[in-house]
Amino acid sequence: MKSAKRAVVLLSGGLDSATVLAMAKAEGYDCFVLSFDYGQRSLTELNAAKAIASSIGVIEHRVLRLNLEDFGGSALTDHSLHMPDAETESIPESGIPLTYVPARNTVFLSLALGWAEVLDADAIFIGVNAVDYSGYPDCRPEFIKAFEQMAALATRQGVEGAPIRIKTPLIDLTKAEIIQAGVSLGLDYAQTVSCYQADEAGRACGRCDSCRLRSIGFKDAGIDDPTRYQD
């Protein structure tokens, strides 16, 4: 017998997913946190995820090893591609950035769905965002809706008439609004790592796309940037 509503929360260790975890917790969910070690360059993100999950207080935190780098195709996981700096570089035909990991959110949500089914969870939380739109097809609201419909057909909960919901509390928020929401919930953003090339201590480069968007977010929010930079 479940005593409280349950959520599986996807946590990368970055700013967005940490905010989502704080939100799920504030909504009264018992949180089961899932992170992935998928061969990304920045393992410091995973250390950040562990610290965040521990600070916020979760029922369980699992890290799944997943060799997405076997598939190649992204500057985040393919070490032979260079890391885009400052300006967003894209695959010309589609406008999709080089940092796109093929089907990443589909894979992450599917694995979260497997765990959610076993836990008999009510929801899966994911920090996708359509405002500071990054050009990733799997960050669009229509993708999330389609995934939710598929999940309702894929699982026992759906068959029994109580499908698992996919919750995206950041979908309509600007980066500044996300930061304001997190700060109001007491989240310590110094624990989060957004940088594509953070050093082993979790300090950010200050130059990559992700650092740039994050820094602008703090400025727009009127909040001092607590990010630890390399210089």
Place this chain on the structure above:
Amino acid sequence: MKSAKRAVVLLSGGLDSATVLAMAKAEGYDCFVLSFDYGQRSLTELNAAKAIASSIGVIEHRVLRLNLEDFGGSALTDHSLHMPDAETESIPESGIPLTYVPARNTVFLSLALGWAEVLDADAIFIGVNAVDYSGYPDCRPEFIKAFEQMAALATRQGVEGAPIRIKTPLIDLTKAEIIQAGVSLGLDYAQTVSCYQADEAGRACGRCDSCRLRSIGFKDAGIDDPTRYQD
């Protein structure tokens, strides 16, 4: 530049998926085969998959390790549950069998989708079947259709107007029809392993649900059963 149409084919090493691979090959696809080592009891299935892929002739065969057993919830991966014999035992509320692995087809198709996106593949082949319906929600045609719609929104190919198709050539076939199709394509079913508790040499128990369905299939097809049994 692609010279031929490409498919990612999910191959477990069982009868159904081996037939699907033979069908994809016969349709002229360059086949990229994906198998999973997901902590199931029967690793002999993976050895069978390797032998089958090699016999049929594929461009590449990848095996991804995936700790679905971390999630528990199925007699196929949870060693504390007993293995159902002869009669199908079910979770009472939903009629879903104990051997159901949570969200398995969703997870497998999602990972296939990631590889298909990188390969710029035209299709993913999966051996789901709705006739000898096993009670798994993720074997239903409506699930496959929903996955395909989600995949079209998730990937570069979908954004560019040429979505990756999910092909299920077995969906309307009886086990006997599947076997007849495979035999007509020259498939050697002695290489395939269906048994939930095959021994290390790949010999079947002859008693579990999967053995029972397979044996009836050969009888109904009027084809001598080439399965290697333990006694």
